[in-house]
Amino acid sequence: MTHTPLHHAEILQDRFGLKVASRLSQGAAELPHDLSERLRVARLQAVAQRKRAPVRQSRLAGSVSADGSSAALSFGDEGWSPWSGLASAVSMLALVAGLVFINGIVNEDRANEVAEVDAALLTDDLPPAAYTDAGFIQYLKVSRHSTASE
């Protein structure tokens, strides 16, 4: 096998480069102790900051993932299974029950608020200025008329 002059020059160049690198490696191995220690501490700090891969969530149950302003209910990576279906159904039932419960509480609160306003109106003293109001006089007449007709 013959080598072209160019190839030969590349071999010589690589050989020279590797010799220089070998000398550099020898010198770098003899770094002063304090520098070696500082590099070691820097390395340990870096390793302590190591990025870890995200921990996989349990695949048994469906999971709710949030991404910015949206959220999604998803199953695990292993596809549908009776257990995951059951877990999802239970989750959905709990969700619906919670919504019904919250709706009941809100309705009750609203009814209480209206009752409080009505009670306050009924128990409040009628201001004298009300008798100067034509609409109120008309209301009294109508209500009296309707009471008498009954």
Added chain:
Amino acid sequence: MATEQELNDFLKSVEKRAFKRSVYHVRDDEAALDIVQDSMMKLAEHYGDKPVAELPMLFQRILSNCTLDWFRRQKTRNALFSNLGDFESGTDEGEFDLLETFSGIDESEKVESAEDSTRRAQIFHEIEDQIMLLPARQREAFLMRYWEDMDVAETAAAMGCSEGSVKTHCSRAVQALSAALRAKGIQP
């Protein structure tokens, strides 16, 4: 995915070379330590979950970028203040501390004579000096190609240039180093 131990082993294998390479570029031990520390942190924080095989290339890119960032910061600072460090750096270059050299020698090297050891240290410092005199791109290509043992394609990818440029940089660096060392009567 690299485990904590694998990441630690990788960084341990490259930290001294990375430090020396940074010193050749910035000519300041403290700055070089900062650059290497930043590079290690960035690798661990952002790419700690990558496979071990990808770490060398990622680290080379990060180290190059951190070195460039350091030069940019220096440029900005120099626009405001005169950099006295430029005049001070290199005062201990070429000096040889015999005790320091002997402190790192392992058992197998204890048979080496004092003369040989001195000669070896002198050659190392001469080579370092000549490497620091190379243009930055030539130095980077040469060190990646031969010291980091990266092939031409990997060096080109790490430097963000073509393979032809890497070959040209390496060839010129070898010629310059060879001529300078020959002139001083040094055979690497």
